[in-house]
Amino acid sequence: INLRFTFTSRYPMHLCPEELKQHVTLCKSILDPYSFLINSPLVQFYEQNHWHPISLLPDWSAFLLNLTDTSLALLPEPNSFVSSCSGTIPESFRAFLEGCMTVTSYFLDTGAQPPATIVKLGMSPKKQHEVSALSSLVRESLAETPVQQVIDFGSGKGYLSEEIALTNPGVCVVGVDREEVNTRGGVERNRLMEKQWRPLHQKLHPDLSAQKDPLNHYHPITMEISSEHIRSDFVSLVAAEDDRGRIDPNRDTMLIGLHACGDLTSLLLQTFLKCPSLRSVVSIGCCYHLITQTKQTDYFLSPSEHKKKLSDPTSIHAFPMSRFLQENLIFFSRNALNLAQQAPERMARSGTLPAQNLFFRAVFQVLLTEQFPGPISMNVGHSATKASDFVSYTRAALDKLKLSTSLSDEEISSYLRRFEGTEQRKLVVFYQLRTLLTRVIEHVILIDRVLYLADNNVTARAIRVFDPVISPRCYAIVASK
Secondary structure (H helix, E strand, C coil), rough: CCCCCEEEECCCCCHHHHHHHHHHHHHHHHHHHHHHHHCCCCCCCCCCCCHHHHHHHHHHHHHCCCCCCHHHHHHHCCHHHHHHHCCCCCCHHHHHHHHHHHHCCCCCCCCCCCCCCHHHHHHCCHHHHHHHHHHHHHHHHHHHCCCEEEEEEECCCCCCHHHHHCCCCCEEEEECCCCCCHHHHHHHHHHHHHHHHHHHHHHHCHCCCCCCHHHHEEEEEEECHHHHHHCCHHHHHHHHCCCCCCCCCCCEEEEEEEEEEECCHHHHHHHHHHCCCCEEEEEECHHHHCCCCCCCCCCCCHHHHHHHHHHHCCCCCCCCCHHHHCCCCCCCCHHHHHCCCCCCCHHHHHHCCHHHHHHHHHHHHHHHHCCCCCCCCCCCCCCCCCCHHHHHHHHHHHHHHHCCCCHHHHHHHHHHHHHHHHHHHHHHHHHHHHHHCCCHHHHHHHHHHHHHHHHCCCCCEEEECCCCCCCCCCEEEEECC
């Protein structure tokens, strides 16, 4: 599928639903043959022989196992990887890479750089990048769909809210967060930067310098955010909690969310559709591994069971949301959603390979299965991550699982020796290889959300806003009604 974009501003134009459906179909055609990559738990790599499907592709297997560490580290970013390869890339593997690259270039922006963050107080470099880029996008969205007030959904300490208030005079900005500690942090930050605010405001907006209280443009409030909000007038609920009376439930409002976690992005979009005074939305999601599919995430439900769950009017579906994906029964396993959380560009930029603990955990699973037959918890958590050798790792993990063993240090070490060398390399290759599909899975989730809005007669688009090396969850959904 060869699609060309025309840019009317810094960002791509809206794509029609049929084009988006074609792209989902393309993503699915890439994912289906390699489902073993996205659905296989790494902890069971040796126990369940996850390398076997790759061994059936001898040109892939030989090529990948002979890669240098430098090339293998670059594998999650296909363009850099291809440039680093000195040998011949097998044609079938090159086709796989090109399919992944086609997907990952679908939502690129023009490459224009947003202005620097105006107020950096308390912000990490990553947060500064996110605030400057997203506030720039919000400003463009306000020009396209003018509103009188903005609600920052899950505002934290108000970094983004404050930047939006400062760069958009005349727009009332309220930050809503469920945690009182964040609201207090926002109030304290307001107090600390009060002396900075007025001079900055006058410099940015000299024609408005006579305004009496520019600091009053941003106000944080504490408010529980739940699924009940999609069944009511969200702006009215915020207005009821606003002790300063600054939010008017009858005014046109923009709803924004920076890294709304898991199901919160779905909730935000559904709230946007249900509330009449919400005219536009800008949302960046994260934590795909926390997404709810139907009432309970279960990749192995039959088609009839999935359809029954999807038709349940009491269920809030974070994925899939759109009719197209629901009708085509497109779901992801929990392992696939975990993979969608990876940061392939950052991994490639770091030039490093997976930590030794990944290998320790996969070998430990073999030991666990052989020494403790029967159902047993596999969650060892982070209790053993600081272990410097496999024996220490094993004993810490067994303590976590409340299991005891008579195995000597030598017997434990023998498990590691079984998988050192080529077998260890296979695990590293498998880990790097599956990361190529991270953005493919993510694009399906993003397009599902855009199609859901289109199902409800709302024009929407997905845009890459952040540098993915700095902020891996870099895509925003922008919509207006």
